[in-house]
Amino acid sequence: MQVSASAPSPVYRVRVAVPVYLYDCFDYSLSIEQYQQAQIGARVAVSFGRQNLIGVITDKLAPDAPLDPSIKLKAITELLDDQAILDSKVLSLLTWASQYYQFPIGEVIQSALPALLRQGKPYNLLARTWKLLDADAESKIKRSERQQEAYKVLKLHPSGTAENLLNLAGVETATLKALEKKGICECVLDAQDFSPMPVSMAQMPLTANPDQKKAIEAILKARKKYQAFLLDGLTGSGKTEVYLQVMQEVLKQGKQVLVLVPEIGLTPQTISRFQSRFHCNIALLHSGLNDSKRLQAWQAAQTGKASIILGTRSAIFTPLPNLGLIVLDEEHDLSFKQQEGFRYHARDIALYRGHLEQCPVVLGSATPSIDSYALVQNGKMSCLELNQRAGSALMPKIHILDLKIAQKQHGISQMLLDEMKKRLDKKEQVLVFLNRRGYAPVLICESCAWQAKCPHCDANFTVHRTPYQHLHCHHCGTIHRMPDHCPQCNHSELKPIGMGTAKVEDSLNELFPAYDVIRVDRDSTSRVGSWQKIYDKIQKSEPAILLGTQMLAKGHHFPYVTLVAILDIDSGLLSVDFRATERTAQLVVQVSGRAGRGERKGDVYLQTLRPEHPLLNTLVQEDYRQFAKQTLKERQAALMPPFRYAALIRCESKDQTLNKDFLQQQAQLLRQNSENMVDIWGPIPAPMERKAGRYQSHMVLLSADRARLHFYIRHWWLNMLHQKPSSMKLTLDIDPQELS
Structure with missing residues (x-):
């Protein structure tokens, strides 16, 4: 008599992404009741090794799916959500991002959740x-x-x-x-009310000029499908008005609009523009919010209550049930690239999300990135140009001041000081730009030339005088007290050399005692609400000198500024990074664009020791677009990005020889396996070889074929992680924006 084998009993399983540095999701068992309740995109509490973690369900496996009998499954600890908190499109976006940037899926999904949800707190806050x-x-x-x-x-x-x-x-x-x-x-x-607020107009739109009208019509024509647009508009040409008029039509359809800005500092003025135009719920998402407020804003977006979502880089991953438009303002800005951990670029994520959601994506800038111009050149993006400033405002004229021959006071050209006084006497405002905070970048002994260097980095200490005199390393954060004598020769005369914003502030207060000097840098805006107070002060029509770093350059509207002074641009012309000239040109144009945005004509004075530099002459005699055309040709001839695709391996340990030997060994393996489809540069020491007591080495991988580059990197990188010494740190940066 033959006995039939009994069918295996069903095993109820879900696949969970957990926040660990491993590239897989993991299977967990659960009861039939839990299985019926579990939703893909919901959170679960699980045990992983010796840790208790919060994961997200990425898949529900069929009960009869094959199971290796040697694997002992752990049961989930708890289902935390009745409903999915990440929808299928956002999960697809996160999965794509994990694969493209070759970063663990569990860590990528965690980056899309507010801190309280990552900690396992209940979804519904009061x-x-x-x-x-x-x-x-x-x-x-x-x-x-x-x-x-x-x-x-x-x-x-x-x-x-x-x-x-x-x-x-x-x-x-x-x-x-x-x-x-x-x-x-x-x-x-x-209890939270997540019902959407009806959208109505708070203020009528402005009359669009012909360029603006053409751009608005082109974007609205594509509002029910994916199309990418580069809104290339001169500074002050009314890009925000284009955004607002397109948003108006999208909001009328009951759709949501996601607007990304590069810095928290831009959100107050942007939200005031939105609030003055629309009566609707606006959700703010940025790192300046406390955990509960960030969760509330995230929930308003995720449930559809918020019609406009305004945020910085990470807001691109926010679940939005009715997304109809994505806007990325100042798209060229480096802040859109995450520089630690999961090194994604919000611009590229935005383009892919637009494709998933079938909605238009608008990238706006007065100085578009060379990468975006290349997408236009390749037919992957449409370019919309705004060629005149809004209203009657004219573009400022740029004047180059040769510091080698100029008479100077406190390092500032006398001619520039005379021009500043004229403007201030006319009750106008002056903006002085120096991209270096602190008092002075170098402390030197006048007797033996000893310099105060950070003991942990290949860098000088910066001298700071507030809140007390001290030395500060801007790379690793080390702080030392100010020495009263030279440790090398015991000489008592130690002199700060060079200029930081704090030193220039002292000089300007001495030179212009009758006028306010308003300093804007990371030190002066560190307190909560301080930047908003400074911004409100600048908006008053009183004569003043605005002094600051690139915080002042990013898209702000200062109607009373008629003169911009750029004190030091030379460091940007000497960098080893091939993108340095692009960044410098963008900075010059963006800072210059703060001048003459009101009714009075603006002027820009640029101090330099290299007045003959071709970049400066192109910007003065022609414009940024001409510079971009030249740069595209140069990059193409040199086979540099965006004409080839790049990945940067950063290797860090306490032994530079260990770095070099390990990377050379790995480079040899990649050469053997990649059939000569990948060019390998390095290993070479990083531009700053020692940082925070550890040595840095780089290896750059380049290929004309993006798919092949990613294919060859994938297995090689995982093997590399397994083989590296435990004391070594490795990071992979796909499409790197900086080589530091």
């Missing part, structure tokens, strides 16, 4: 509503201007208003809590 209790409390808050302003706003909403709306109106949570302590208002916790 909304905080603030309500006025005492309508006659003026006498209690006479000494605090902030509390008075908050009180006035609360009085306008007697039935209470949401904390995030109060924050958008400029009322800080700390101020509300201070009023709560005085019994003036109270905080009520309610």
